[in-house]
Amino acid sequence: MTIAAEPPLSSPQRCLANLSLAFAYLTRVPRPQTRRPWLLPPKQLALAASLTLAVFLFGLVFIDARISGSVRSLPHWLVSSFDSVTDYGKSGYFLWPLGILFLALCALPPVLPRFQQRVLAAVMVRIGFLFSAIAVPSLFVTIVKRIIGRARPMVTGHFDPYVFSPFLWRSDYASLPSGHATTAFAIMVAFSTLWPRARTVFLIYALLIAVSRVVVTAHYPTDVAAGAMVGILGALFVRRWFALRRLGFSLRPDGVPHQYPGPSLRRMKAVARNLLAD
Numbered sequence: 001m002t003i004a005a006e007p008p009l010s011s012p013q014r015c016l017a018n019l020s021l022a023f024a025y026l027t028r029v030p031r032p033q034t035r036r037p038w039l040l041p042p043k044q045l046a047l048a049a050s051l052t053l054a055v056f057l058f059g060l061v062f063i064d065a066r067i068s069g070s071v072r073s074l075p076h077w078l079v080s081s082f083d084s085v086t087d088y089g090k091s092g093y094f095l096w097p098l099g100i101l102f103l104a105l106c107a108l109p110p111v112l113p114r115f116q117q118r119v120l121a122a123v124m125v126r127i128g129f130l131f132s133a134i135a136v137p138s139l140f141v142t143i144v145k146r147i148i149g150r151a152r153p154m155v156t157g158h159f160d161p162y163v164f165s166p167f168l169w170r171s172d173y174a175s176l177p178s179g180h181a182t183t184a185f186a187i188m189v190a191f192s193t194l195w196p197r198a199r200t201v202f203l204i205y206a207l208l209i210a211v212s213r214v215v216v217t218a219h220y221p222t223d224v225a226a227g228a229m230v231g232i233l234g235a236l237f238v239r240r241w242f243a244l245r246r247l248g249f250s251l252r253p254d255g256v257p258h259q260y261p262g263p264s265l266r267r268m269k270a271v272a273r274n275l276l277a278d
Contacts, residue, residue: 012107030244052229056222064161064220068153071215082212089180089209091138094187098131119263125248126194126262129238133190134183137234141182141227150176153217161220178219181227182234184209189235193259206231 071079105124151163152175165173188206192199210228213219219227243249243257252258 028245056226059222059225060161064222065159067214067221068159068161068217071217074215079215082208082215085208086180086212086216086218088205089184089212091134091179091183094134094183095131095138098127098134102127102131122248122260122263125242129242129248130190130194132242133193133235133238134186136238137182137186137231138179140234141177141179141230145174145176145179146170148176149173150223153220161222175219176223176226177230178210178213178223178227180213181206181210181219181224182231185228185231186235187231189232189239193235193239194262 102124105120105127108120146169147167149164149166149168151160151165151173153159153161155172156163184206188199188202192202206228210224213224214221239249239257240251243251248262249257249259
């Protein structure tokens with residue numbers, strides 16, 4: 001009796017199958033021996049939260065209105081320069097290319113040798129990490145800032161950092177935390193993790209985006225500081241999530257994530273040549 005061979009999967013079917021597999025890896029429970037505590041002990045966590053709240057209240061009372069008001073005296077050319085770069089802090093500039101690239105790789109036919117398939121899988125893991133490290137904190141901030149409902153500068157006609165309308169769900173009352181700052185600092189952490197030699201470049205990028213949000217009077221300084229903190233912590237959380245599942249990272253005995261060696265440029269070029277040849 002001859003068993004008929006199964007028909008090859010179409011590109012959309014391969015993509016869905018690979019996405020399901022990737023989701024299964026991301027949501028699987030890590031082994032008990034690989035778990036490490038990553039939060040501070042309760043007392044230290046409460047102390048850190050109290051200090052963070054105290055710093056925010058200090059900025060709210062003594063910094064926000066003063067700094068935002070002084071921005072109006074800056075030269076017009078300087079404000080225009082920051083206005084031209086501030087939109088590069090939008091998450092879509094990074095999430096769309098990363099997402100499309102990941103889906104395109106998911107849809108590739110399995111025609112490569114086994115070793116080169118592993119190289120391609122390593123590349124996809126890193127693309128998935130970059131996407132998740134940016135998307136998770138950005139999505140969190142998109143929801144939380146509308147729940148908090150802090151008015152943006154000049155919404156009431158003057159700089160009043162004490163105006164809050166929780167759950168209003170309007171963009172002009174979505175100032176805290178800054179979404180652009182969240183995205184910029186998440187990008188800084190995520191990309192610097194994979195390319196540590198370029199850490200200074202990504203830090204300058206994040207600081208430029210953060211400062212631009214205050215200069216163009218879209219946010220108060222405490223909004224930007226809160227966004228930076230969420231972006232950094234969110235990207236670190238995603239990195240640990242991947243490390244617990246041994247996806248591109250592992251956990252050292254002290255609980256610190258360690259990146260696996262990535263595929264070399266020479267090997268990635270060989271994979272690309274094979275794909276183009278087919």
